[in-house]
Amino acid sequence: MDVGEEVSAVWPYPRPDSPPLLSPEQAEQTLDVWLLPKFSMLTLFCMLEPLRVANRFGRELFAWRLRSVDGEGVVASNGVCIEVDGRLADAPDDAHLMVVSSYEAEATVMAQDRAVLRRIAAHGGWLGGLDTAPFILARAGVLEGHRVAMHWESVPAFRREFPALRISRRRFSSDATRQTGAGGTTGIDMMLDRIARDYGPALADAVSRQLVHDRHDASSGADGGEGEDGDAIGEVTPSHYANLPRSVVKSLAVMEANLAKALPIPEICRLAGQSQRQLSRLFLAHFGETPKQCYLGMRLDRAQRLLSASHATVTEAALANGFSHLAHFSRAYRARFGEAPRETAARGPG
The missing domain is CATH 1.10.10.60 (Homeodomain-like)
Incomplete structure (x- = not known):
């Protein structure tokens, strides 16, 4: 459904009041976010802010629920504890689940947690991962047949452990059921890409302007793009x-x-x-x-x-x-x- 032009025509500027946080019942889409200990706070905020701003353009589009393994708060890499809305195991079968991790990505991940990812994949759900989270998704066996993007520092270890998976050199990689990215400010572009896919480029551009952000789509990247087969050529280096x-x-x-x-x-x-x-x-x-x-x-x-x-x-x-x-x-x-x-x-x- 492309309603980007409709949204832009009705709301050429965002409404002055920031809408209240939406419940899944109020929003058209709900993003579940699994936070791992020592996750990057920057990555989380960059991912959620485009969704919040999109809601300011006159429609209740997005809600989000933060999850942890035990339903308790999670301490980020900067030492700040973030409260969550529920347990990972309670995520619905058709969830749109984004995994956010950073340091020691799998130190606390158990077999039953990977089983949740496989359950969602088996029911046609949408799965994503930022920063080091592609390791978690790959070990759960849910990335076969999908290109994988991640932080450039993680590429050597990932390539060694999962030689059969194709590593993208772009900031993020998206298809119908998977989305992976490098973390940090890449989360902004990932969510703008999602907004553009679901509601049209006009709304994504409007949100980008509100965030004072130069939008990069999935076909661009600081490293200069991919080979024709989508495989990484060499390693990604800092811009x-x-x-x-x-x-x-x-x-x-x-x-x-x-x-x-x-x-x-x-x-x-x-x-x-x-x-x-x-x-x-x-x-x-x-x-x-x-x-x-x-x-x-x-x-x-x-x-x-x-x-x-x-x-x-x-x-x-x-x-x-x-x-x-x-x-x-x-x-x-x-x-x-x-x-x-x-x-x-x-x-x-x-």
């Missing part, structure tokens, strides 16, 4: 690299492309077209680290993501990131994260 000197950007690209087999710093300098002395000066000015320290940190960060979000062993994580000596890897890992790699692995998905 703020564009503000760095060209030789620094080239160096970072070389480092990211060679995490599994570490290159000598002089070779990185040669490929970047910069002297080692000048490159060190630039890295210290922008990052407070030498190229060698930055490269080591990138490799350790990737190892940490593998250990926390996949079933990789400590040895596998070390070798996958260019560490041939486990003792050196363990010392460097503890210095960066304050714990041994085996401790991180112990908190992994299990």
Whole structure:
């Protein structure tokens, strides 16, 4: 049903009063949101605000219900506790359920929670996931046949554990029954995309203007799009690299492309077209680290993501990131994260 033009014609500006929070009985659509401990507050707010603003254009369109495993409040990554409306197990069979997680995505997820996701999928429900939530959906077996978008930091671990699933390089990926995305401000574009699909682009554009947000649809992305088959080509990199000197950007690209087999710093300098002395000066000015320290940190960060979000062993994580000596890897890992790699692995998905 495309009523975007009708809404825009009747309500060229949002009504001055923000409508009260709607109940599922009042709204045309209800979004259930499963919050995991240490979820991102930014991700949650960016997802809900477009729905709230859409309701200001004269119709009771959206309601939402926050859920947790036990129906109790959930503490976000910033330490703020958010009260919820009910338990995950009580979500209806035909639910539109979005999973929101961040750090330690599966530390509290049990088999019965994944069964809820499979139940909703089996009844034709709609499932989505933001930030690290695609790991939860994939382990429940509900992403087969769907492209998957996620935060760029999670791509290596996800690709290793689920090689058969297609990883999108876009900020988010949507189809009729699944929607996944990178988290953070991507939630705004995901919900604007949903509004455009269900109620027309005019309403989505109006909501975007109210949020003072430049809208990005599912066909665009900071990384430059996908291949024709929708598979990821390489890894997604942060868009703020564009503000760095060209030789620094080239160096970072070389480092990211060679995490599994570490290159000598002089070779990185040669490929970047910069002297080692000048490159060190630039890295210290922008990052407070030498190229060698930055490269080591990138490799350790990737190892940490593998250990926390996949079933990789400590040895596998070390070798996958260019560490041939486990003792050196363990010392460097503890210095960066304050714990041994085996401790991180112990908190992994299990």
